[in-house]
Amino acid sequence: MTGGPSEEETTAVAATDPANELRQMILGFVPTQILYAAVDLGVAEELADGPHAYGELAGRTGTDPAALRRLLRALAGLGVVTQLDMERFELTDSGRLLASSTEGSVADEIRLSVAPELWRAWGALPQVVRTGSVFRDPVDGLTAHESLLRRPGPAAALRAGKAAGVGEFAAHAAAVYDFSVFGTIADLGGDDGTLIAALLTAVPGARAVLQDLPEALDTTVATLKAAGVAERCETVAGVLGESVPLGADAYLLNNIVRDLDDEDASALLRRCRAAMAPAARLLLVETLMPAVLTPAESSAYGLTDLNNLVFAGGRERTRDEYAQLLAASGFTLTATVAVPVGEGMPDYHVLEGTPSENPGSR
Template structure:
């Protein structure tokens, strides 16, 4: 037992940090759209039970805890949203509701509960829990894939706009967005650079969504979406090949394979561009949590520019310029004269 008040506080802090009730309560609230329903005027327990199709007692306990942790507030009419809770609305620009939705892409976070497996074996916590990889799930479940791509586009929305407008993509004439998802980045690129043409390369479910988004944006004559595996072959001859938020999902061997595929397609005159977070100083809590999460779920990690340079060399690419735009970096890689074939 702690001997002093200060020691008791430290023990309490550790208990709070390890507790799973609060993060799960927030994720459940996001999944059943509590913030959306409260914003729509359903503020008391009976109204919310009807809207969310939940158990009255369990829902009330959930709402009460969300008040305690500052996500909700009590009002005369029932429950209201705090400034923090507003972030769980579906229309919030942060995209957090999509990120936390346990019926969508947010379900991947449950893999972290198998972190012990990763620490003991180095294997994927996600695979250990669910019996399939994250991208196998995306390929098999269109709704899940749509949720994932919606989360990605909202999470990186402002950064995507900035990178699209502040880098001279138009000078490349043509770009291929490898693993381009639902086309969010490509649409921003084409709107910012009127002479640019492009192709989105991804799995079937993403390609369908990308084609529809290009059509809605009126850009289907300047871009197309094609199904292909970035481990095997991507369309050749583009001025630039973009990898945005792709490589962190894969271990070094697979990341090198992806870079090698792009290097072969880009040779001899094209370039490969990796869009990544700007290098951070060590000890950043958000950075260390993300590093642990990526490795546990998929065996991947964010890489510094120096680490990326090593992978690139093994894939037949040499380092070019690194352009920092906001909190993102555009890393340019150029094919070597002699491309490795395996």
């Protein structure tokens, strides 16, 4: 006769119990807020230089010692802090990434993840699914994306996050697609210039014009100067799509179309089409949604796609859906070139559109 289940067996059952798994999902907001508290209170910054007793740390951060100790214990449960003894705590390797001073820090991402605009939008998910339309604030009519871009701090964090992602594949894009055939490249909504700087570095004979909002261009110029290509790239202040520079050989939209619904995306693409010569090319840098998602792909594509809808009103698209969108906007999809990316990142592609004889409905 055997005894009852061992502790290991009980733990394994609990871990695989469907109700327990759902409860863990239900409490998913809790770790986010715990990490945010560590960033917002400066706990991670103060621990970045080594272990500290929680009482001393409370003095440095202006917090209640007993409450801070409870926060630190919770952070230990998340694996970002280690409790050394009754008094002292230190950051783990992953915990160091909570400090803004650490290279590769995720502090800005954490701050964005708890932005009230984002939480309100996700709180309206049932409404969004019922209507198929992005949530807009009832007071100002803005999407969460539009609202965050109006606040300097979140806007800078959004741009920095995009720049970090672009940095992972920018050089690879220049290696797999032949940009040397273009004399002038127009980068519309080019943010901090990371991608166009990589392309101009790879193609010494090319020139560029980068268009973005005025508040983005100071960072753009700094990026271009650091890359040594500022003299070959004109920066132009403007709202995306309201006016499109004329005369470029290629029109580049990096992670732009995914933030737009089909109607707005087609309107932008038609404006590009009107500005282009017949020999010019449209280049979209986007992820391609698999036609059928596996469970492993769902977090990279399915959740991202839903966030696009909730956050900005955009969507991920399959290759066929991009082909249809381009055709309705006066283009033929003539190439999709995969761009090597780092582990854990979704697959990026350069999608090439050639102006068709039919400029699309206007």
